[in-house]
Amino acid sequence: MNKGLQQLFEIANKEKRTIIGLMSGTSLDGLDIALCDFTGHGTQTRMNLREFTTMSYDSTFKQEVKAIFSKRQVDLEKVCVMNAYIGRFHADLINQCLKNWGIAQSEVDIIASHGQTIYHAPASLHGIASMPDATLQIGDGDHIAVKTGIITLSDFRQKHIAAGGEGAPLAVYGDYLLFSEEGQNRIMLNIGGIANFTFLPGDLDTTRIFSTDVGPGNTLMDAYVQQQFPGTYYDADSAIALKGRYSPALVAALLYHPFFEQGFPKTTGPELFNLAYLEEAQRKSDTQHLSAEDVMASLNRFSASGICEALSRTLQGEKFEIFLSGGGMHNPLLIQNIQEMLPGVTVRNTEELGVSPDAKEAVLFATLANECLVGEPIDFGPGQTRVPSVLMGKISLPE
Ligand SMILES: Nc1ncnc2c1ncn2[C@@H]1O[C@H](COP(=O)(O)OP(=O)(O)OP(=O)(O)O)[C@@H](O)[C@H]1O
Ligand SMILES: CC(=O)N[C@H]1[C@@H]2OC[C@@H](O2)[C@@H](O)[C@@H]1O[C@H](C)C(=O)O
Structure with missing residues (x-):
């Protein structure tokens, strides 16, 4: 042999x-x-x-x-x-x-x-x-x-x-095996370049379990920072976005794409969510004049909105807890935006489940x-x- x-x-x-x-x-x-x-x-x-x-x-x-x-x-x-x-x-x-x-x-x-x-x-x-x-x-x-x-x-x-x-x-396979818990609806939310989550229902009904991408996590924020502030790779601790204010018009234009209407599960990447996507949204919403800080605040709000809308659509009023992972959990404004859009939802991270996020x-x-x-x-x-x-x-x- x-x-x-x-x-x-x-x-x-x-x-x-x-x-x-x-x-x-x-x-x-x-x-x-x-x-x-x-x-x-x-x-x-x-x-x-x-x-x-x-x-x-x-x-x-x-x-x-x-x-x-x-x-x-x-x-x-x-x-x-x-x-x-x-x-x-x-x-x-x-x-x-x-x-x-x-x-x-x-x-x-x-x-x-x-x-x-x-x-x-x-x-x-x-x-x-x-x-x-x-x-x-x-x-x-x-x-x-x-x-x-x-x-x-x-x-x-x-x-x-x-x-x-x-x-x-x-992620669905690993999340199911490592993190399912009877009696608790869990959302395993990973905010990497692309954000995705796994839904683990507390009734352990495997036919309801799924993972899906929801849109950008950090990818657009990273690409924009790298373009506007050469030598900087990401908006560390949201320092840039915190200096700006988000534009509701730009956020709405960013969210206006058939990807967000598609059912779950679905996947995506920087092939779609890139600087050309941002430029198109700015053109459509007539927001080309915004400062870099306002654009960053808008991209941050956009990522949070994509995540929260997908979660609200999945849970439809069911009680759940979020366990975060991925680099986006270190972006304070992003987490603040998520918490603001999901009031009353407990947000923890996977450290509490024994795995560093x-x-x-x-x-x-x-x-x-x-x-x-x-x-x-x-x-x-x-x-x-x-x-x-x-x-x-x-x-x-x-x-
Ligand atoms: N302190 C911080 N403040 C803001 N953002 C941060 C911080 N630390 C990490 N990040 C973000 O996290 C990103 C890295 O995340 P991660 O390593 O989870 O991505 P990835 O694994 O490459 O993505 P994917 O899961 O989509 O493949 C960085 O590019 C940055 O945008
Ligand atoms: C094609 C690809 O590499 N997709 C990654 C990417 O990064 C996050 C998101 O997009 C996710 O769908 C996936 O990675 C994780 C590990 C997954 O497959 O669960």
Whole structure:
């Protein structure tokens, strides 16, 4: 038997598995690395987050990725080169991180790598009736496996599409296994570049569970800050937005798009929500004269409105609690806007559930890998065609 397969078989049979989960999101801020121990699987999953860090990307790397990121036309040679390069670069970051933690490669059973999304094209975006939903993550797992010597699972999203989903959000699988609680309606709200949430009903009825993107979290705010204040990557602590006032006309124009009318679940990305989208909304609402601070305040209010309208539509008067994660939870004005639009709703973060909110997405991919190795497909019920019953992840062996 292939030695790598034999090793994989042994890992799947272990009582406890040590898995590194990796996430590099749409914000391009860095590689999130979560070292997790797992026992069990499915609803019996027990996860202990041992270590977590974000290995920040330098500006050169960000520029390299931006050259091929969420653009309809790019240099195909660059995409080809970056697929290998990102895999090797991520492997270097993992090796560095393990050294920092004082953990040997041999102590890690599996790496679960999301890769870098460079284009996300659900049918609602590309609009070609004869073509499927599509998404592309690069940073090939073979490079990670060979350079770290650790078996790597990667490219989780294709299987989701193959089985009827849109390739995202995959959060639903991890949120259900790690955070469901009988008797409490929970909203797991992740505010990354794109904001998404999972609804976990307190009656544990799996046919009601779903995850959906709701629109921009930070992506438009980040893009605008980067354009207006070169060298600044995001509106730290809402410092810029707090100096301005939001324009109701601009916020209304930003919210006026068929994406917001679409039913759940749905997905999106910076392919739609970018500076051209903002310019169009400013033109339509005749708000080109606004100061940068007022535009930032408007973008902040827009993100909060998209989130709150989607939540109100889902819950329709049911009582629920929000558990936040993702970088947007560190944006005070955004959270203030959300609380203002959802009076009386308790907003907490996933730290209270034992998972650092910055680590949650990296932990998700580790959880998906654990399921791929030892789990069984979760059946969310016959109506849940967009939450397919599948195990995800492709295997790369180091040798
Ligand atoms: N102190 C802060 N003040 C305001 N915003 C912040 C702060 N800290 C982080 N952020 C925001 O969080 C972003 C990073 O969030 P996160 O790492 O969750 O995104 P991501 O994982 O790349 O996105 P996605 O989940 O869409 O893939 C930053 O780009 C910034 O906009
Ligand atoms: C295609 C893609 O990379 N989508 C990401 C992105 O970042 C947030 C949101 O858009 C979400 O749909 C997804 O990631 C998370 C981890 C998910 O699949 O649940």
